[in-house]
Amino acid sequence: MAKVYNWHLGRSMHYPYEEKHPKSQFVAVFNINRCIACQTCTMACKSTWTFSKGQEHMWWNNVETKPYGGYPQFWDVKLLKLLREADPGGQTWAPHGKGAEAPYGEFEGRTIFEAAPDGEAALGYLPEDKEWRFPNLYEDTSTRYLNPGVMGFSKEGERLPEHKTWFFYLQRLCNHCTYPACLAACPRKALYKRPEDGIVLLDQNRCRGYRKCMLACPYKKTIHNTETRITEKCVACYPRIEGRDPLSQGQPMETRCMAVCPGQIRLQGLVKLGRGGKWAEDRYNPLYYLVRVAKVALPLYPQFGTEPNVYYIPPRWVPRDYLRQMFGPGVDQAIERYAHPDRELLAVLQLFRKSQLILFRYEIQKGPKVFETLRNGKKFELYDDLIIGYGKDGREIVRTRVEEPLYMRPKERLNSI
Numbered sequence: 001m002a003k004v005y006n007w008h009l010g011r012s013m014h015y016p017y018e019e020k021h022p023k024s025q026f027v028a029v030f031n032i033n034r035c036i037a038c039q040t041c042t043m044a045c046k047s048t049w050t051f052s053k054g055q056e057h058m059w060w061n062n063v064e065t066k067p068y069g070g071y072p073q074f075w076d077v078k079l080l081k082l083l084r085e086a087d088p089g090g091q092t093w094a095p096h097g098k099g100a101e102a103p104y105g106e107f108e109g110r111t112i113f114e115a116a117p118d119g120e121a122a123l124g125y126l127p128e129d130k131e132w133r134f135p136n137l138y139e140d141t142s143t144r145y146l147n148p149g150v151m152g153f154s155k156e157g158e159r160l161p162e163h164k165t166w167f168f169y170l171q172r173l174c175n176h177c178t179y180p181a182c183l184a185a186c187p188r189k190a191l192y193k194r195p196e197d198g199i200v201l202l203d204q205n206r207c208r209g210y211r212k213c214m215l216a217c218p219y220k221k222t223i224h225n226t227e228t229r230i231t232e233k234c235v236a237c238y239p240r241i242e243g244r245d246p247l248s249q250g251q252p253m254e255t256r257c258m259a260v261c262p263g264q265i266r267l268q269g270l271v272k273l274g275r276g277g278k279w280a281e282d283r284y285n286p287l288y289y290l291v292r293v294a295k296v297a298l299p300l301y302p303q304f305g306t307e308p309n310v311y312y313i314p315p316r317w318v319p320r321d322y323l324r325q326m327f328g329p330g331v332d333q334a335i336e337r338y339a340h341p342d343r344e345l346l347a348v349l350q351l352f353r354k355s356q357l358i359l360f361r362y363e364i365q366k367g368p369k370v371f372e373t374l375r376n377g378k379k380f381e382l383y384d385d386l387i388i389g390y391g392k393d394g395r396e397i398v399r400t401r402v403e404e405p406l407y408m409r410p411k412e413r414l415n416s417i
């Protein structure tokens, strides 16, 4: 196996192929705190890509209720158990080594590649057919719901920082990983990572349905078509990314699942990669800012080792131990930052879902202070700053303010909706 650098782990790791990186990388940030589990994203993907025979169980995008939900069922619990058995007591993080290329510290344990059994590219498992049957089992099931007689709420009420009774929604799609396990495992070399944008695609002409990718993908995001007997996966709506959607007039456009989100929790775009696959300094790209500067958005299960490119702003109310296992050691800092946002973070958060076009740069023009209060004992000031977002060609796409505008309904329409 070759040695490659994984900045989520803060160290080099083993991977079956030599390091090779695209010019830019498809990246998304999801704000879990705002998701309402409406499944609009899920249905947008389904109605665009997976409505044919043999694709009935295919949900390239799904939203599951944690801690019990998962599609396929218990996908993460099962892999975490396998990793714990392969690396007893080893799945820990060392706090040292923090810096630009190790922002979360250093992972001391073994990744799925390093814990791979002989003859396999990665440690994994093949879900049984029955585990694909219910895409949203345990929806809205809180931690106490399973205790008889408690009915999912705490009599004492809930308080931050951690609720005693809790659940949250986890939005999932292929992470278009930097080191894809699906690609590493495919004996037919049917999976490839595009050099222009890092999107991971599956060539259906090469695939023979061996399902090695399904076994290896830790997120279980390649799915077998029961009619064609070959495997399929999220295509990152690549025609939209390429600006080929007629609506975009040639400009890169966000994917279907991102663009439809009524909760306004999703922001997706492209980040530039420099030498060795490092994120090139691009301070005013909103995704670069959220992940690398504010560090408010974190990778899902970074310890698996694939360097996933979908990042999550963790939910504020969930027990920290659970979140640290899911998003790594950056959780406490990310929640602190989100709970006490500064002017810049508040402004950038306004860009979510203001346009279907991909934003490549933002600019903030300072406005007046409009509000001041104490939040968890800390002073909080709200400024009505103006934030402007620009597209690939430098054209202005979005212009919005931090303070939500108030619209007065005209008198003659007072009763209309």
Ligand code: SF4
Pocket: 034, 035, 036, 037, 038, 039, 040, 041, 042, 063, 171, 260, 261, 262, 263, 264, 265, 266
């Ligand atoms: S569309 Fe947005 S708010 Fe609705 S489930 Fe999907 S991510 Fe959550």
Ligand code: SF4
Pocket: 173, 174, 175, 176, 177, 179, 180, 181, 182, 183, 200, 216, 217, 218, 219, 220, 221, 222, 233, 306
């Ligand atoms: S999430 Fe899975 S299917 Fe997607 S690129 Fe990563 S390993 Fe491959």
Ligand code: SF4
Pocket: 044, 045, 046, 048, 049, 060, 061, 173, 174, 234, 235, 236, 237, 255, 256, 257, 258
């Ligand atoms: S990016 Fe496109 S193909 Fe992938 S899950 Fe979202 S809508 Fe589906």
